[in-house]
Amino acid sequence: MxxxxxxxxxxxxxxxxxxxxxxxxxxxxxxxxxxxxxxxxxxxxxxxxxxxxxxxxxxxxxxxxxxxxxxxxxxxxxxxxxxxxxxxxxxxxxxxxxxxxxxxxxxxxxxxxxxxxxxxxxxxxxxxxFSTVVAYDASKFPEGAAPTTIADFFDLEKFPGKRGVKKGAKATLEMALMADGVPAGEVYALLATKEGQDRAFAKLDTIKKDAVFWEAGAQPPQLLADGEVTMTMGWNGRIYNAAVAENKPFTIIWDGQVFExxxxxxxxxxxxxxxxxxxxxxxxxxxxxxxxxxxxxxxxxxxxxxxxxxxxxxxxxxxxxxxxxxxxxMTNALGSDLEFWVDRDTELGERYNAWLVSN
Missing domain, CATH: 3.40.190.10 (Periplasmic binding protein-like II)
Structure with a gap:
């Protein structure tokens, strides 16, 4: 015993x-x-x-x-x-x-x-x-003149071409505000206000006529590969796999990434x-x-x-x-705010869907 x-x-x-x-x-x-x-x-x-x-x-x-x-x-x-x-x-x-x-x-x-x-x-x-990022086809831009920031994704004059845009509010609205100069640490406080939401949608308006909207994760690298867009939002793993495993000329812009x-x-x-x-x-x-x-x-x-x-x-x-x-x-990265989206997913999702079909 x-x-x-x-x-x-x-x-x-x-x-x-x-x-x-x-x-x-x-x-x-x-x-x-x-x-x-x-x-x-x-x-x-x-x-x-x-x-x-x-x-x-x-x-x-x-x-x-x-x-x-x-x-x-x-x-x-x-x-x-x-x-x-x-x-x-x-x-x-x-x-x-x-x-x-x-x-x-x-x-x-x-x-x-x-x-x-x-x-x-x-x-x-x-x-x-993992992150929602912006990526581009390096073969579409002259050497030394490629985009480097989230703001460049929205600059159609300096970087012409179609844009692949996520067909959903989450991450898309955050990236729009960061592209408009809002520091990552201030994004959710601003996006919680009508003023911030209006500002995000106004920024998206600037590329809407050149946007190709996607829903599934496999679509962004395919849009780049097919030449339908020169730049796209996408999930970093999907872009990486296309670039490394399939030897595609795709480059990720980490500035303005939204990670989960x-x-x-x-x-x-x-x-x-x-x-x-x-x-x-x-x-x-x-x-x-x-x-x-x-x-x-x-x-x-x-x-x-x-x-x-x-x-x-x-x-x-x-x-x-x-x-x-x-x-x-990680110099300008934003962690997705779970509580924010629990509270506002329905509201902002409905507004985003309405924006998609508006003129």
Whole structure:
């Protein structure tokens, strides 16, 4: 009995992970899941001996909610977009994670200081940051005369050609205000007013006659490739893939980017909660986040990860210039304000749709 008590005490802080032989992690599939398998899952198994089963869903928030509601949870960790994570947290379907318990950054900084401001929430630890950016076809502009700022996207006189514009208010209105000279830190306060909204739509009016509107993420690089536009708003990962994998002459303008993030959550009732938490801590360390960024052009949310990012996996091409979170790309960046869009998505969406069909 005494030996059992000693053993129990020794394992108290790591009891379930020592017992759990495997966990299940749900992701989004494709290159995204592959980056997490290589950077998080395989090294975690090597370190702990715990097998990681990887499963995918079109949007992991949907099966997570269904499993918790049914009381039949088979997933231990899931990758969610921030909006879904906040919603499921508010509904009590995913468990709170104490950010103070996360490992320090490789530079010694506390996790609560190391993650980019605003990205840590009660129930989700961020794993990657992606952006809405402006990109252009470099072959359409003379050498030394290419656009470099968000304002250039709206300058049809200096940079003629059609523009690809997102068919939605979110990010589009923010970029319009930044192009009109509003500092990133003042955008949402201004956009919350009628004056700011009028100013954003007035700026969009200046390119409306030359705009080609898109809805799906695959469209912006295709619009550039087909020559339908010379510049377009788009998601940085899609533009990067076209430029690198398909050797297209596309260049991203990071000035005025609007970034969002995804991260790991643990569903309420996860069968291996303690092991799941250990996995989340491991995966969101400085080193692991930097390694994932070498497989896909999403930025690590920890500031201490930036210097650790190496080359694009399997090449001698540095990945850092292609990441939203690289310091040189964050000089005029704006983090999407979740609460702002929760409050105003319907209102501004309706106004944007009305603007689309107006003369």
């Amino acid at each position: 005494k030996k059992l008590l000693v053993l129990s005490t020794a394992l108290a802080g790591f009891a379930l992970p020592a017992v759990a032989q495997e966990i299940t992690v749900m992701g989004w599939g494709g290159a995204y899941t592959n980056s997490q398998i290589e950077a998080y899952q395989k090294p975690f198994t090597e370190k702990t001996g715990i097998k990681v089963n990887s499963v995918d869903a079109d949007n992991p928030a949907t099966p997570v909610k269904a499993q918790v509601d049914a009381g039949n949870v088979t997933v231990d960790v899931a990758s969610l977009e921030i909006a879904d994570a906040v919603r499921l947290c508010d509904e009590g379907l995913i468990i709170p994670i104490d950010a103070a318990s996360l490992p320090d950054g490789v530079d010694g900084s506390k996790a609560t200081d190391d993650f980019i401001a605003g990205t840590l929430t009660e129930c989700m630890i961020p794993t990657d940051i 993030w995804e991260g790991y959550v643990i569903p309420k009732g996860a069968p291996n909660e303690a092991a799941a938490l250990d996995f989340v801590k491991f995966a969101t360390s400085s080193e692991a986040l930097a390694k994932a960024a070498e497989y896909i052009s999403y930025g690590p949310p920890r500031k201490s990860s930036a210097p650790l990012v190496g080359n694009v996996f399997g090449t001698d091409v540095p990945m850092s210039p292609n990441l939203p979170t690289s310091p040189e790309n």
